[in-house]
Amino acid sequence: MYTIISELSRWAIPVVLLLIPLIAFLRGVKVFETFVEGAEQGFHTAIKTIPFLVAMLVAISIFRASGAMELLTGFLSPVLDKVGIPSEILPHAVMRPLSGGAALGIATDIIKNHGPDSFIGRLVSTMQGSSDTTFFVLTLYFGSVGIKKYRYAIISGLVADFTTLAASIIICKIMF
Amino acid sequence: MVNIIWLAMVILGILVAGYNGNIEVVTKAAFEGAQTGVKTSLNLIAIITFWLGIMKLAEAAGLVQALAYLVRPLTRFLFPSIPPDHPAMGAIVMNLSANILGLGNAATPMGLIAMQELQKLNQRRPDSASDAMCTFLALNTSCITLIPTTIIGIRLLYNSANPTEIVGTTIFATACGMTLAIAVDRVLRFIYNQQGR
Numbered sequence: 001m002y003t004i005i006s007e008l009s010r011w012a013i014p015v016v017l018l019l020i021p022l023i024a025f026l027r028g029v030k031v032f033e034t035f036v037e038g039a040e041q042g043f044h045t046a047i048k049t050i051p052f053l054v055a056m057l058v059a060i061s062i063f064r065a066s067g068a069m070e071l072l073t074g075f076l077s078p079v080l081d082k083v084g085i086p087s088e089i090l091p092h093a094v095m096r097p098l099s100g101g102a103a104l105g106i107a108t109d110i111i112k113n114h115g116p117d118s119f120i121g122r123l124v125s126t127m128q129g130s131s132d133t134t135f136f137v138l139t140l141y142f143g144s145v146g147i148k149k150y151r152y153a154i155i156s157g158l159v160a161d162f163t164t165l166a167a168s169i170i171i172c173k174i175m176f
Numbered sequence: 177m178v179n180i181i182w183l184a185m186v187i188l189g190i191l192v193a194g195y196n197g198n199i200e201v202v203t204k205a206a207f208e209g210a211q212t213g214v215k216t217s218l219n220l221i222a223i224i225t226f227w228l229g230i231m232k233l234a235e236a237a238g239l240v241q242a243l244a245y246l247v248r249p250l251t252r253f254l255f256p257s258i259p260p261d262h263p264a265m266g267a268i269v270m271n272l273s274a275n276i277l278g279l280g281n282a283a284t285p286m287g288l289i290a291m292q293e294l295q296k297l298n299q300r301r302p303d304s305a306s307d308a309m310c311t312f313l314a315l316n317t318s319c320i321t322l323i324p325t326t327i328i329g330i331r332l333l334y335n336s337a338n339p340t341e342i343v344g345t346t347i348f349a350t351a352c353g354m355t356l357a358i359a360v361d362r363v364l365r366f367i368y369n370q371q372g373r
Contacts, residue, residue, distance in 0.1 A: 008323065012277055020230055024237035031233060038232020042225025045288055046217050054213035059185040061209030065201045066193035068185075108330050116336035122345070125331055129324025129346035130353065134317045137287075138178075141313060142305060144288045145295040149304035151373065152364035153313045154177045159360045160318035164353030171348045 045144050052143025056135060060098045069094065085169055088120050092127060097161050100133035122176050126168045134161055220284070227285035231270070240266030243273075254315070254358070255308050257297070264293035268312055275319040278326075287316060307369070311361050318357040320350045 025031050063069060073094055077087035088110060096103040107128040114120045134157040142150060193202045234240050244251065244265040251258070251265055258264050267290035274283035290312060298306040305313075324346050331339035 008277075012279060013282060016282075017230070020234045020237065020239060023239060024233045027237050029233065029236040034232050034236045035229035038235075039225045039229035041292075042228045042285075043221055045228070045292070046221040046224050049220065050214055050217040053217055054210045055182065057213040057216075058206050058209035059182050059189075061205040061212070062189035062193075062202055063185040064189075065205035065208075066189040067196050067198075068188045068192040071192055104326065104330075107327065111330055111334050116331040116334045116339070121331075121336075122342055125324075125327045125342040126345040126349055128327045129321055129342060130349035132317045132319065135181075137317050138313055140284070141287055141291045141316070142309075145291045147295075147303060147305050147309070149301075150178045151305045151310055152177075152361070152368055153305055153310040154181070156310065156314040156357050156360045156364060157317045160314060160353040160357035163356040164318065164349050167352035168345065168349040171345045175345055 048146065049140055049143045052139045056139040060135070064095075064099075064102070084173075086120055086123070088114070089124055089127065092124055093165050096127065096131050097134040097158065098136075100136060103133070104128065119172065119176055123168060123172045126172055127165060130168060131161055131164045134158065223281055224285040224288060227282060228289060231267070231286065231289055234270075235263060235266065240270065243269050254311055257306070257308050258294075262293065262297065264290055264297065264308070267293050272315060272319055275316065276322050278321050278323040307365050310365065311358075314357040314361040315354065318350065318353040320347060320354060322347065 021031050021035075024034065069091070073087075073090040076094075077090050080090060081087055092103055092106045092110065095106055107124045110124045111121045116122070116125070134154075138150060138153055138157060142148075142153075189205075190199075190202055193199050231240070240263065241261070244260075247269055248260055248265075251269070252260060255265070255268070267286055271283055271286040271290050274286055291309065294306060294309050294312065295302070297308065298304075300306075322343075324343070327342070328339050331342070
């Protein structure tokens with residue numbers, strides 16, 4: 001199973017890179033010129049995201065380094081213990097929408113300490129695989145086109161994160 | 177909303193650091209955060225430029241349009257405000273497919289193209305997210321990953337007896353998140369539009 005999956009992801013991009021220019025060429029597209037024309041906006045798009053990413057990452061960085069993160073998880077864990085949610089996964093759940101790298105670090109740490117085949121190890125794997133870095137994606141995508149008013153996008157993003165978390169816990173309790 | 181979250185993170189962070197007696201970490205953390213932001217954007221230049229070129233080729237060859245045509249029944253339901261032949265549709269579909277396959281570094285540039293196309297349709301208030309943008313981001317952040325490659329790799333690294341056993345639970349959890357995200361998006365869209373926000 002794992003070999004099939006890793007082979008698939010190894011081949012996916014090369015195959016796309018082979019097929020797209022080839023089909024374009026066969027359909028009479030000037031491949032080199034068209035590529036350059038598309039690539040032209042790349043620099044501008046990336047540069048435009050800088051102020052938005054800096055603003056968001058500064059806030060996240062301060063929040064985490066100050067110990068406010070731990071305070072929040074410490075405050076929440078007694079409540080979660082009562083409903084049978086292991087408090088070890090809480091830092092991951094809180095960090096996941098904020099920072100993909102940090103969440104992956106926490107997940108790795110949990111898997112290392114509890115083992116990948118423990119209940120907590122499987123749960124944190126499911127949580128890591130099924131969710132995304134909501135704040136980062138919102139900041140990056142909206143920032144690239146200069147959107148400043150996010151309207152209800154944050155609420156639906158966070159509702160999705162929370163649902164995914166609850167669903168991960170429920171399905172892992174049933175399956176493992 | 178984002179204003180409040182941002183302010184709360186900064187203020188709470190500074191207050192907690194002050195209370196803990198390690199106020200100096202705030203300065204360091206702020207500059208480190210800024211540095212990460214700039215570095216991430218600069219790293220994106222190469223990959224975005226590259227994928228924008230490939231996307232333009234796919235568009236010129238009619239592949240993006242063909243893909244958009246295939247999933248039209250679904251996108252019509254999800255994005256009623258986008259004309260079915262608009263390039264935004266193709267870019268959205270490309271972004272979601274890359275997410276599903278777990279190709280993180282290809283998904284981001286395609287998402288940015290989708291946003292640019294959506295922004296072209298967003299004439300009314302260019303600094304405010306359109307309905308379609310909110311739906312797109314709800315789908316994107318909750319998107320189904322069929323192959324959570326990174327975490328499978330880590331499980332393998334720590335000698336799991338069955339590294340891929342979490343694929344099923346991941347698909348279930350992500351499907352729940354996605355369904356509710358779409359539902360909440362619909363409800364909030366209605367409420368916000370009623371209030372003219």
